[in-house]
Amino acid sequence: xxxxxxxxxxxxxxxxKQLNFQDPAxxxxxxxxxxxxxxxxxxxxxxxxxxxxxxxxxxxxxYWRNMNENTKLEMMWTMLPxxxxxxxxxxxxxxxxxxDESMEPELTIKSMGNQWYWSYEYSDYENKKMEFASxxxxxxELKMGDNRLLEVDxxxxxxxxxxxxxxxxxxxxxxxxxxxxxxxxxxxxxGRLNQVNFLTSRPGMFYGxxxxxxxxxxxxxxxxxxxxxxxxxxxxxxxxx
Amino acid sequence: MxxxxxxxxxxxxxxxxxxxxxxxxxxxxxxxxxKNCWQNFVDFQKCVKLKGEDYVPCQYFKRTYESLCxxxxxxxxxxxxxxxxxxxxxxxxxxx
Numbered sequence: 001x002x003x004x005x006x007x008x009x010x011x012x013x014x015x016x017k018q019l020n021f022q023d024p025a026x027x028x029x030x031x032x033x034x035x036x037x038x039x040x041x042x043x044x045x046x047x048x049x050x051x052x053x054x055x056x057x058x059x060x061x062x063y064w065r066n067m068n069e070n071t072k073l074e075m076m077w078t079m080l081p082x083x084x085x086x087x088x089x090x091x092x093x094x095x096x097x098x099x100d101e102s103m104e105p106e107l108t109i110k111s112m113g114n115q116w117y118w119s120y121e122y123s124d125y126e127n128k129k130m131e132f133a134s135x136x137x138x139x140x141e142l143k144m145g146d147n148r149l150l151e152v153d154x155x156x157x158x159x160x161x162x163x164x165x166x167x168x169x170x171x172x173x174x175x176x177x178x179x180x181x182x183x184x185x186x187x188x189x190x191g192r193l194n195q196v197n198f199l200t201s202r203p204g205m206f207y208g209x210x211x212x213x214x215x216x217x218x219x220x221x222x223x224x225x226x227x228x229x230x231x232x233x234x235x236x237x238x239x240x241x
Numbered sequence: 242m243x244x245x246x247x248x249x250x251x252x253x254x255x256x257x258x259x260x261x262x263x264x265x266x267x268x269x270x271x272x273x274x275x276k277n278c279w280q281n282f283v284d285f286q287k288c289v290k291l292k293g294e295d296y297v298p299c300q301y302f303k304r305t306y307e308s309l310c311x312x313x314x315x316x317x318x319x320x321x322x323x324x325x326x327x328x329x330x331x332x333x334x335x336x337x
Binding site: 104108112131169195 | 258259260261262263264265270272273274275277278304307308309310311312313
C-alpha cells in the first residue's frame with residue numbers, strides 16, 4: 001500500500017501512453033518543463049498562423065497585390081523569425097549552462113554501469129564505505145503495486161534538499177544513467193568519470209532506465225532512487241552493510 | 242547478541258552524520274572528473290612519499306580520492322603500485 005502511494009501520488013516513473021513529462025522533483029526539472037511549455041506556446045502560435053495562411057492560399061486563391069516588391073514586408077518576415085528564435089535560444093542556453101553548474105556539493109555518490117546492473121558507492125564517510133549492486137527485480141518477485149521492469153532489489157538512497165554530486169562511469173561498455181523526474185542524464189563510459197549535480201526537492205521514489213544501448217539486457221537494468229529526509233538517510237547509512 | 246547490535250545502532254544514530262565531501266575544484270571545472278580523481282590519488286602517493294605515512298595533512302588527498310574515484314580504479318592503481326608499474330610516480334632524472 002505504501003509503495004502504491006509512494007509511486008502513484010506523483011508520477012515518478014514512466015507510464016503507459018504517457019505524453020507529458022514526469023512530475024518534477026528538482027528545481028532543474030521544473031525549469032526544463034517551464035522552458036518546454038514556453039517553447040510549445042511559441043511553436044503552436046506559429047503553427048496555427050502558418051496553417052491558416054496555407055488554408056487561405058490553397059482554398060481561396062489568396063492574392064494580395066501589396067505582397068509584390070514589398071521590401072518592408074520582406075524585412076519583417078526575415079527579422080521576426082530571427083527574433084523569435086533568439087527568444088527561444090536565450091533561455092534554452094541559460095538553462096543548459098545552469099544544469100552544468102556545480103553547486104557546493106554535500107554528498108558524493110558514485111554510480112557504475114555494469115552489464116547489466118548498476119552498482120553504487122558511498123565513500124564520503126571515514127568509517128563507513130559502502131558499495132552495493134542494484135539488480136532489477138524479476139517479475140515473479142514483485143509485490144502488489146510494484147512497477148514491472150522498474151523495481152530493483154537495492155535502491156539508491158539519498159537525502160532530499162541536499163546538493164548531490166553524482167559521478168557516473170561504466171565497467172564494461174557504454175551505459176547511461178538517467179532520472180527523468182530530476183532532469184538528469186549522463187552517459188556512463190569506461191575510463192571516464194562524468195559528474196552531474198542535482199538536488200531533490202521532495203521525498204519520493206524516482207525511476208529511470210538505462211539510456212544507452214548496452215547489450216542484451218539493456219532494458220532490464222533500471223535505476224531507482226529513494227529520496228528521504230536526513231534522519232532516514234542516516235539510518236540507512238548506519239544499518240546497511 | 243541482537244540487543245548488543247541494537248544498542249550499537251542506537252548509539253550510532255545518536256551521533257549526527259557528518260556530511261562532508263570534496264568541494265568544487267577550479268582545476269577541474271568540467272563534467273569529466275577523471276583527472277580530478279587521478280590527481281588526488283597521485284598527490285596522496287607523493288605526499289606520503291615525501292612526508293611519511295603519519296603526516297596528517299596527506300589524509301586530505303586520501304579522503305578526496307576515496308570520495309571521487311571508483312573503487313575498482315583505486316584497487317587497480319594500488320595493485321600497480323605494489324608491482325612498481327604505477328605510471329603516475331615517474332621520478333625526474335637529475336641532469337648533470
